[in-house]
Amino acid sequence: MKAFRILGRNIAESFKGVFRNFSLSLASISCITITLILVGFSIILSYNVNNFTKEIEKDLTIVVFLNRKTTTEESVEIQNKIKDLGNILDIKFQSKEDVRKEMRKESEVFDSIMSQYTAETNPLQDTFHVKVVDINEIGKTADEIKKIEKVELVKYGEGSVEELIKIFDIVKKVTYVVVVALIVVTAFLITNTIKITIQSRRKEIEIMRLVGASNMFIKQPFFFEGIILGFLGSILPIVVCCYGYYYLYDKLGGQLFTAIIKLVKPSSIIYIIMIILVGVGVIVGSYGSYKAVRKYMKI
Structure with a gap:
């Protein structure tokens, strides 16, 4: 006390x-x-x-455009190769037909243009949307993806992102x-x-x-x-x-x-x-x- x-x-x-x-x-x-x-x-x-x-970091995505002649089997093979690279958090496939349908919904102009094409004549490309674990390594990961056969283009906002x-x-x-x-x-x-x-x-x-x-x-x-x-x-x-x-x-x-x-x-x-x-x-x-x-x- x-x-x-x-x-x-x-x-x-x-x-x-x-x-x-x-x-x-x-x-x-x-x-x-x-x-x-x-x-x-x-x-x-x-x-x-x-x-x-x-x-x-959550929204940043690497968009991988495939060669237009890429088959379904080759797309699956490419997806597996990307998964095996490491630093891959998530990967989603988007077919060129899905892209065409989405573009038609965006505006009347796109709808008018894309309605002229069919699934067979679609000029767009199949894509993969890739999210990475370490954002600081996104450039290195993108460069590795570019080396995979049938990958035509890789975009992620290079330069500005870094x-x-x-x-x-x-x-x-x-x-x-x-x-x-x-x-x-x-x-x-x-x-x-x-x-x-x-x-x-x-x-x-x-x-x-x-x-x-x-x-x-x-x-x-x-x-x-x-x-x-x-x-x-x-x-x-x-x-x-x-x-x-x-x-x-x-x-x-x-x-x-x-x-x-x-x-x-x-x-x-x-x-x-x-x-x-x-x-x-x-x-x-x-x-x-x-x-x-x-x-x-x-x-």
Whole structure:
């Protein structure tokens, strides 16, 4: 019971410390708030980039056009050869007659043109639609498919696909670096705030030492003070990031520039953002205060 009373007293002292040094606490909370807002939007950006990358990877397909003289038996053989290449997630065959029927449904112009052909005179080609396991190896897989006999043409958006993948990888890496850097800055700010608080309360600490207070008793309020600063600093970023993203999603209609780039639904990431921001604020706050107490209190 005594330990709980001491803990309760130290937590109360932590709150008093925050308001006792209100100007310092406000400056620290303001810096933490700005930093965590940037962290929050960086995380939102990262989620959307990852989501868009996954959608692109899911939809990206290698289209394999077969020679018009390819027989049914040869098509089956080609399909088996493609499956044996490795890095193949899925493969679907589409006959030239199926393609012709689909084209007729697309528009009246196509219907008018394709209605002139029969199954025997159809000028289109049988195709395979291939999805790969590793999107980074799509170029290599396409090159291997090209070598198979009776394969006339292979298309997958070569060049532009590789460039798009590289751009997304760079954006993701930059976002991760920015988030880590901002977290480090937040820890540094809290460390300095606790350091200044300790220096401004030197006399009080000396009196506590003279009356026999333990090191833990003296250090605990500063530790909790860092946690409180981190928590308070995370409240406004949660409001700004969550409301801001809801507003942005609603204004843009759930997509960015084009229907191809769809934004992640707010309901699927808002709670994650809240947990991350509070977690980062509290953990970084406790770490910053611990570091300050350890470094600047020679007790």
